[in-house]
Each structure stands twice: as C-alpha cells, then as structure tokens.
Amino acid sequence: MTPGDIERRKNVRRTALIMAGIALAIFLGFILLGVLRS
Amino acid sequence: MTTAVADAHEQHDDHGPARGISRWLFTTNHKDIGTLYLVFSLIMFFVGGAMALVIRTELMNPGLQFVHPEFFNQMTTMHALVMVFGAVMPAFVGLANWMIPMMIGAPDMALPRMNNWSFWILPVAFGILISTLFMPGGAPASGWTMYPPLVLQTGDAFPFLIFSVHLMGLSSIMGAINIIVTILNMRAPDMWLLKMPMFVWTWLITAYLLIAVMPVLAGAVTMLLTDQFFGTSFFLAAGGGDPVMFQHIFWFFGHPEVYIMILPAFGVVSEIIPTFSRKPLFGHDSMVYAASCIAFLSFIVWAHHMFTVGMPLSGQLFFMFATMLIAVPTGVKIFNWVATMWRGAMTFETPMLFSLAFVFLFTIGGFSGLMLAVAPADIQYHDTYFVVAHFHYVLVPGSIFAIMAGAYYWLPKWTGYMYNEAAGKLHFWLSTIFVNLTFFPMHFLGLAGMPRRIPDYSTQFTDFNTMASVGAIGFGLSQLVFVYILLTSKKGAEATDRVWEAPKGLEWTVPSPAPYHTFDTPPKVRVAQESFE
Numbered sequence: 001m002t003p004g005d006i007e008r009r010k011n012v013r014r015t016a017l018i019m020a021g022i023a024l025a026i027f028l029g030f031i032l033l034g035v036l037r038s
Numbered sequence: 039m040t041t042a043v044a045d046a047h048e049q050h051d052d053h054g055p056a057r058g059i060s061r062w063l064f065t066t067n068h069k070d071i072g073t074l075y076l077v078f079s080l081i082m083f084f085v086g087g088a089m090a091l092v093i094r095t096e097l098m099n100p101g102l103q104f105v106h107p108e109f110f111n112q113m114t115t116m117h118a119l120v121m122v123f124g125a126v127m128p129a130f131v132g133l134a135n136w137m138i139p140m141m142i143g144a145p146d147m148a149l150p151r152m153n154n155w156s157f158w159i160l161p162v163a164f165g166i167l168i169s170t171l172f173m174p175g176g177a178p179a180s181g182w183t184m185y186p187p188l189v190l191q192t193g194d195a196f197p198f199l200i201f202s203v204h205l206m207g208l209s210s211i212m213g214a215i216n217i218i219v220t221i222l223n224m225r226a227p228d229m230w231l232l233k234m235p236m237f238v239w240t241w242l243i244t245a246y247l248l249i250a251v252m253p254v255l256a257g258a259v260t261m262l263l264t265d266q267f268f269g270t271s272f273f274l275a276a277g278g279g280d281p282v283m284f285q286h287i288f289w290f291f292g293h294p295e296v297y298i299m300i301l302p303a304f305g306v307v308s309e310i311i312p313t314f315s316r317k318p319l320f321g322h323d324s325m326v327y328a329a330s331c332i333a334f335l336s337f338i339v340w341a342h343h344m345f346t347v348g349m350p351l352s353g354q355l356f357f358m359f360a361t362m363l364i365a366v367p368t369g370v371k372i373f374n375w376v377a378t379m380w381r382g383a384m385t386f387e388t389p390m391l392f393s394l395a396f397v398f399l400f401t402i403g404g405f406s407g408l409m410l411a412v413a414p415a416d417i418q419y420h421d422t423y424f425v426v427a428h429f430h431y432v433l434v435p436g437s438i439f440a441i442m443a444g445a446y447y448w449l450p451k452w453t454g455y456m457y458n459e460a461a462g463k464l465h466f467w468l469s470t471i472f473v474n475l476t477f478f479p480m481h482f483l484g485l486a487g488m489p490r491r492i493p494d495y496s497t498q499f500t501d502f503n504t505m506a507s508v509g510a511i512g513f514g515l516s517q518l519v520f521v522y523i524l525l526t527s528k529k530g531a532e533a534t535d536r537v538w539e540a541p542k543g544l545e546w547t548v549p550s551p552a553p554y555h556t557f558d559t560p561p562k563v564r565v566a567q568e569s570f571e
Contacts, residue, residue, distance in 0.1 A: 011223045012148045019215040023253045030257035030287060034272045038279040 054554050063158075066150035067554060068135050073452075074157050075132030076445070080521075082124030082164065083438075087514050089117035094476075094510035096493050097503050110493035111179035112171070118182035122299070123206045124164050126433065129441045130302040131156075131213050134241050137448060138217065140545040140552060141235050143226025143561040148219040156212040163205035170195035181491060183288055184259065186273040186281050190266050200263045207252040214248035217241055226544070228563040232323055235543050239326050240305030243333045247294045247301070250337075255291040258284060282347050289340035297336045299433060300400075301329055303440030304371055307393045309543070310447050311375050314390035315382030316540045321374045328367035328374075335364045345416045354413040361411035368404055372397060387538075388462030392443035395435055395470050403431030406481065421491075424484025430477045435470070442469070442520070450533035454551030457530055461523050468516035475509030 055061045055070065065071060092113045096104050105113070135153065139146055147153045170177040175193015178184070184199070192199065221242045225234070234242075261272040262284070271277025273284045304325075312319045319325065341349060341357040375397050384390070406428040410416050419425060442465075449457050479502035484490075488499045495503065533550040544563065548556045 008223055012219050015219045015222055016149060016215050019218055019249055020211075023211050023215075023249050026250060027253035027257050027260075030254050031260060034257070034261045034283070034287070037283055038270075038272045038277075 064154065066146070066154050068139050068147045068150070068153065069452075069552065069554065071147075071153050071157050072132045072134075072136030075128045075135055075160075078157070078160060079125050079127075079129035079132060079441075080524075082120050082128070084517070085168070086117050086120035086125055087517065089113045089120065090510060091514055093117065094507040097495070098507040099504065100495050100497050100500055102494055105493070107493045108176060108179060111181075111491065112177040114491050115178050115181055116167070116171070119167060119178075120164070121433070122182065122295070123203075123210075124160070126299045126437050126441070127210065128160060130241075130244075130299070130437075131210075133237075133306065133441070133444050133448070134213075134217055134302065136452065137545060138220060138238055138241060139224070140548060140556055141238050141543055142221060142224060142229050143544050143557045143563065144220060144224035145555065145558045147216050148224050149216045152212050153216050156209050156216065159205050159209040159212075163202045163209065166198050166205070167202040170198050173198070183285075183292070184262065185288070186262060186265065186284050187275075189262060190274075196266060197263065200259045203259050204256055207256045210248050210252045214245040214252075217245040218249070221245075226557070226560040226563050232326065233563070235305075236308035236319060236322065236325055237302070237305035240301045240308070240329050243329050244298050244301045247298050247333055247336065251291045251294045251298075254287060255295075258287045258291065261287075282344075285344045285347065286341065289343045290337070292343065293340045294333070294336040296429075296432070297332055299437045301332065303396065303400075303437045304329060306440045306444040306447075307375065307396050308371075310389045310393045310443055311378050311397075313447075313538050313541045314387060314393075315379045315384050317378055317382040318542070319374070320377035320380075321370070324370055325374055328370040331367040332364060335360060335367070339364065342411055342413075342416070345413050346420045358411055358413045362408060365404065365408055372401060385539075387446075388457075388459060388466055389443045389447035391463065391466045392439045392446065395466070396439045396443065399431060399435030399439070399470075399473070403428055403433075403436055406431065419484060421489055422484035423480040423488045423490055426490050427477050427480035427484055430480070434477065435473050439469070439473075442466075447538075448545075449527060450537045451545060451548075451550050451552055453527050454533055454549075455528050455530040456533050456537075457523050457527050461519055461526075465516060465519040465523065468519065469513060472509045472512035472516055476506050476513055477509075479503075479505045479509075 055067070056064070061070065062074060065074075092105060093110065096102075096110055135147065138144075167177075173194045175195060178189065178192050178195050178199045180189040180192060184203075189199075190196070221234070221238060261270070264270040265272050265274055265279070271279035273279045273281045275281060308319055308325060339357055339361045341353060342361045345354060345357070386394075406424065410419055410425065410428055446457060446462055483499055483502045483506075486499065488495055488503075535549050536546045537550060538546075544557075544561055545552070547561065
C-alpha cells in the first residue's frame with residue numbers, strides 16, 4: 001500500500017464520517033424543531 | 039488503458055465471484071450489488087404495478103366493483119411507497135453502482151461492505167412493509183404522505199410502517215454516503231470534477247439531496263411514532279401540537295425527493311442522447327449548473343404541495359414564484375438536449391427512443407407542474423386527478439422511461455450480448471402508447487373535478503376512467519416484453535467493447551461483458567479519450 005493509498009483511505013473515512021454527521025445532525029435538528037414548535 | 043484493464047484482470051483471476059447464493063449475500067463487488075438493486079427494483083416494479091392494476095380495475099367503471107374501499111386505500115398507499123422507495127430509487131442506485139465506478143475509473147465503490155448492507159436492508163424493509171397487508175386492520179391506508187391524525191388510525195401496521203420507512207431511509211443514506219465518498223475520493227487522475235460524465239454529476243447532486251432530506255423524513259416519522267406510543271403531541275392538536283407542521287416537515291423532504299427521482303434520469307438521458315446523435319453533449323457545464331440550481335430550488339418550494347392549508351398571501355406568492363423559477367434550469371436542460379440532437383447524425387435504437395420520449399413526455403409533466411404552481415389555480419386542482427396525471431407524467435415516462443433507456447443502453451456492457459432490438463422497439467412503442475392512454479385522460483378528469491384516492495366516482499367520469507384503466511392494463515402487459523428481452527439477453531450477437539458507434543466515457547474502454555474487477559490500476563483518462571477521437 002503506497003502513501004497515496006493510505007492518504008486516500010483517510011480521506012474516504014473522513015468524508016464518510018462528515019456525511020454521516022451531517023445526516024445525524026439534520027435528523028436530531030428536525031426533532032428539536034418539533035419539540036420547540038409543539 | 040487496455041493494458042491497465044488487462045493487468046488488473048490478470049491479478050484477480052484467483053478471486054472471481056463466489057459460487058451460489060453466498061455470492062449474492064456477501065458480495066462487496068459494485069457490479070454484483072448493482073445487479074441486486076436492479077433485480078430488486080424490477081420485482082418491486084411488478085409488485086407496485088399489480089397494486090396499480092387493482093386500483094385501475096376498480097376504477098374501470100363507477101360504483102364499487104371488486105375491492106372494499108378500505109383495501110382500495112391500502113392499495114393507493116402501498117403502490118406509492120413501493121414504487122417510490124422500492125422501484126424508482128433502487129433502480130437508479132443500481133445503475134449508479136454499476137456505472138459510477140466504471141465511469142470515473144475507480145476499482146469499486148469506496149465503502150464496499152457498507153454497499154452490501156445498503157442493499158440488503160432494502161428487502162427486509164419491504165418484507166416488513168408488505169407483510170402489513172396480512173395484519174389485523176390491513177396495510178397503511180392514509181396515503182404515502184402519512185398525514186396525521188389520519189395515519190395514527192392505522193391498525194397494527196403502524197409501527198411496522200414507521201420501522202420500514204426508517205430502514206429505507208437508512209439504506210438510502212448509506213448508499214448516498216458511499217456515492218459521495220466514491221466520487222470525491224476515487225476518481226482516476228485527470229478525471230477533474232467538471233470532466234465527469236453527466237450521470238456521475240447528477241448522482242453526486244442527488245446523493246447530497248439524499249443526505250439532506252432522508253433524515254428529515256426519519257425525524258418526521260419518529261415524531262409520529264412517539265405521538266402514537268409515547269404520549270407526545272408533536273402533531274396532535276388536542277395536546278397543543280400542530281398537524282400542519284407535519285405537512286411542512288414531510289414536504290421539506292418530499293419535494294427534494296421528487297428531484298432525487300428525476301436528476302439521475304437527467305443524467306442517463308444526457309449520456310444517451312449524445313451517443314445516438316453522434317455529437318458531444320451541448321453545454322455540459324451549464325447542465326451541471328442547471329442540475330445544481332434545481333437541487334437548491336427544491337429546498338425552497340415545499341409548501342406548493344399545501345397551498346390549501348391556509349397560509350399567508352406572502353407565503354403563497356413566495357412558494358408560487360420559487361416553484362416557477364425551477365422551469366428556468368429545467369428549460370436549460372431541455373434546450374441543451376435538443377441542441378445536442380440538432381444536426382446530429384441521429385439513429386433511433388431503443389435507448390434513444392426511450393430518451394426522446396422522456397424529453398417530450400417529461401416536459402408535459404413539467405408544464406402541468408407549472409399549472410399546479412399557480413396558487414389560485416391550485417386551489418381548484420388540489421387533490422384532483424390533475425395532480426395524479428402530473429406526477430405520473432414526471433415519474434413514469436420521466437423516471438421509469440429513463441431507467442428503461444439506461445437499462446437498454448448499458449445492458450450489452452453488462453451481459454456481453456446485444457439485446458433483441460426489434461423486441462426493444464416493440465416494448466418502447468407499446469409502453470409509450472399505453473402510458474399516454476393511461477395518464478393523459480387523467481388531466482381531463484382532474485380539470486372536471488374528480489378527486490384522487492377514491493374507489494367510486496360520478497358517472498360523468500366513466501369514459502376517461504375506462505380509457506385510463508385499459509391503458510394501465512396495456513402498460514402492465516407491455517412490461518412483460520421487457521422481461522422477455524432480459525431473459526433472452528444472452529441469445530443475441532456478441533457485443534463489442536464500445537457496443538454503440540459513438541459512445542464516450544471510460545466504461546466503454548473495458549471489455550463487454552465488463553470484467554468482475556475493472557480499473558485496479560487507475561486508467562489514464564486523456565489516453566482513453568484520445569483513442570476515442
């Protein structure tokens with residue numbers, strides 16, 4: 001495995017975690033919106 | 039390029055596909071998972087189609103004929119859920135799985151094991167959803183929009199509905215993460231973002247939409263669940279909640295969802311029209327910007343689905359004009375496709391026929407959408423068959439025709455054999471005639487005031503309903519031609535690597551059928567492109 005491959009793996013993991021984090025934040029955000037509005 | 043493919047192929051002689059069922063259960067190969075998605079979506083297409091035929095058979099004549107009204111409502115609800123989440127979305131994910139890694143020169147999806155999970159969650163979700171048909175109280179019957187308080191009257195099926203929607207959302211989010219990560223990190227050197235094929239671009243934008251809105255749907259149905267079982271009152275007026283808030287949240291998901299189902303279709307058509315016009319796509323970059331604009335606008339138009347709830351005039355004006363604005367980037371796309379064909383050396387193989395029908399018929403769906411965007415007129419159209427006509431024009435000769443076009447276009451690359459062209463053209467003409475016979479009369483029914491989601495109607499609506507029902511049965515039977523073509527797909531002539539006369543893109547540089555592993559060594563994009571020109 002070349003240094004480029006290792007770097008790419010890190011990037012893959014980082015991008016995936018950011019996307020998953022955004023999805024979770026939106027999910028919780030909308031439930032919070034529901035709590036605040038009801 | 040060819041050397042790179044050959045080298046990669048040699049390295050993998052020792053581990054091709056596993057044998058038997060384990061190949062499909064445990065596969066992490068993007069082509070296998072693409073096939074699984076496509077087969078699953080075809081099965082769901084027939085399941086959802088059978089439900090549509092129950093609806094159309096009941097509506098063939100006025101009066102209650104064959105099914106109880108309760109079951110009719112279950113059919114409308116389940117037909118929509120199955121078609122949206124089980125047929126159209128998985129079909130595009132299947133095409134994405136098959137084609138995106140090959141189009142960007144990647145060896146596979148970035149997260150192959152998650153890819154396997156993304157798929158196998160789906161049959162479980164739909165197993166749960168379809169099992170509700172056999173539960174006390176039957177399947178959900180409140181419409182796919184699941185509006186409270188009606189949806190809270192669902193019987194034992196309610197928690198199963200919510201759980202299956204959660205699973206579908208999870209599958210979509212995982213698939214979307216995989217596509218974004220793959221496109222951003224796994225492109226071959228020299229495959230710059232603006233050089234990517236339109237199918238890849240439209241899928242990248244679609245994946246961002248999925249990440250943004252599937253959690254919204256998950257949040258909305260979670261709140262429904264807690265309202266039903268945990269004593270909360272998010273949407274219950276009696277407890278201080280607001281049922282209209284559900285509609286706002288649902289359509290904040292629901293409108294981008296429409297674009298999730300149409301943007302990849304734009305991508306497929308943008309691949310096919312240049313190939314059969316023998317010209318490069320007109321205005322590639324403007325197509326990318328137009329798709330991005332459509333995606334952005336999809337977040338600020340949601341309330342045009344609910345003009346009748348009683349919103350301030352300023353709200354109606356905002357959502358009306360914002361909705362009309364979508365016609366601009368969509369028009370850019372339509373004109374670019376027409377300009378691509380202009381003075382091209384066009385031929386009319388089955389993928390091109392489906393793509394041309396897409397351009398014409400999707401535009402009809404777009405125009406009726408503009409009519410619905412006019413707030414004062416929408417008060418009249420709301421909840422009539424005009425709406426049913428509109429969204430079926432967008433989804434059937436829109437999304438589903440694009441899926442068919444893509445399937446015919448790439449089938450020789452998948453199987454290594456040319457499909458039966460005469461049967462393909464028969465499938466196209468039957469589908470096109472019957473799809474119009476089914477959905478065009480619904481415009482007239484809606485304008486005349488026939489409400490949607492009803493099992494019975496006034497006798498003056500009979501003729502158009504009978505026409506629509508005959509069309510629906512014809513359309514359903516026509517799809518058996520497609521199944522015949524698939525079953526006999528390995529009996530045709532052997533396909534060449536390029537398959538068509540003038541296709542562009544890395545996927546056409548690999549052999550037909552595409553080897554189990556492609557691009558283990560990144561291809562040289564420039565070399566591949568020059569060898570084409």
